[in-house]
Amino acid sequence: GAVVSQHPSWVICKSGTSVKIECRSLDFQATTMFWYRQFPKQSLMLMATSNEGSKATYEQGVEKDKFLINHASLTLSTLTVTSAHPEDSSFYICSAEGLLQETQYFGPGTRLLVL
Amino acid sequence: QKEVEQDPGPLSVPEGAIVSLNCTYSNSAFQYFMWYRQYSRKGPELLMYTYSSGNKEDGRFTAQVDKSSKYISLFIRDSQPSDSATYLCAPGNKLVFGAGTILRVKS
Numbered sequence: 320g321a322v323v324s325q326h327p328s329w330v331i332c333k334s335g336t337s338v339k340i341e342c343r344s345l346d347f348q349a350t351t352m353f354w355y356r357q358f359p360k361q362s363l364m365l366m367a368t369s370n371e372g373s374k375a376t377y378e379q380g381v382e383k384d385k386f387l388i389n390h391a392s393l394t395l396s397t398l399t400v401t402s403a404h405p406e407d408s409s410f411y412i413c414s415a416e417g418l419l420q421e422t423q424y425f426g427p428g429t430r431l432l433v434l
Numbered sequence: 435q436k437e438v439e440q441d442p443g444p445l446s447v448p449e450g451a452i453v454s455l456n457c458t459y460s461n462s463a464f465q466y467f468m469w470y471r472q473y474s475r476k477g478p479e480l481l482m483y484t485y486s487s488g489n490k491e492d493g494r495f496t497a498q499v500d501k502s503s504k505y506i507s508l509f510i511r512d513s514q515p516s517d518s519a520t521y522l523c524a525p526g527n528k529l530v531f532g533a534g535t536i537l538r539v540k541s
Binding site: 353365430 | 532
């Protein structure tokens with residue numbers, strides 16, 4: 320089946336530092352990847368849609384300068400949280416669109432804690 | 435009105451019970467429907483997807499869609515403790531998820 324990995328699985332950082340999260344589709348090519356944020360006991364909130372070779376499309380209310388997305392290849396998208404603050408602490412999940420395009424396969428998530 | 439509504443639960447059932455998880459949606463244009471399972475501190479896992487009204491069965495899981503009522507259900511037969519998770523519905527628009535229903539199956 321389609322497998323999506325994320326790295327790191329968890330990260331703790333100091334306020335003001337930047338954190339990069341990688342999302343990889345391991346056994347298929349994904350022209351489109353999605354980045355979500357999930358707070359405890361809440362649903363997934365779409366942050367941005369990442370298309371290979373083009374700029375990401377951000378959802379309303381998501382700061383593009385704070386959450387930098389790069390989709391450099393068909394198997395890799397990265398999310399960089401710049402100048403992270405404690406309120407950025409959350410569970411970040413990526414997904415990759417499957418060949419059928421109606422489904423998406425999720426990574427295991429990255430738990431970010433900003434102190 | 436939210437695009438997708440789900441009862442957050444938690445829903446607690448004994449092992450072996452039949453579980454019914456439900457979801458309503460507002461957009462009649464949705465054409466396909468998905469259920470995801472999410473274990474604590476993990477990413478969601480696609481369980482089932484279906485394109486049409488009616489039932490689709492996969493092992494112990496049955497997905498049911500009623501487009502006329504904009505209502506989708508997931509039934510789990512012979513529920514197991516390992517089914518304890520949050521179940522998210524995603525009707526049609528893959529970018530819109532329900533808040534999820536927490537299921538707890540007690541042994």
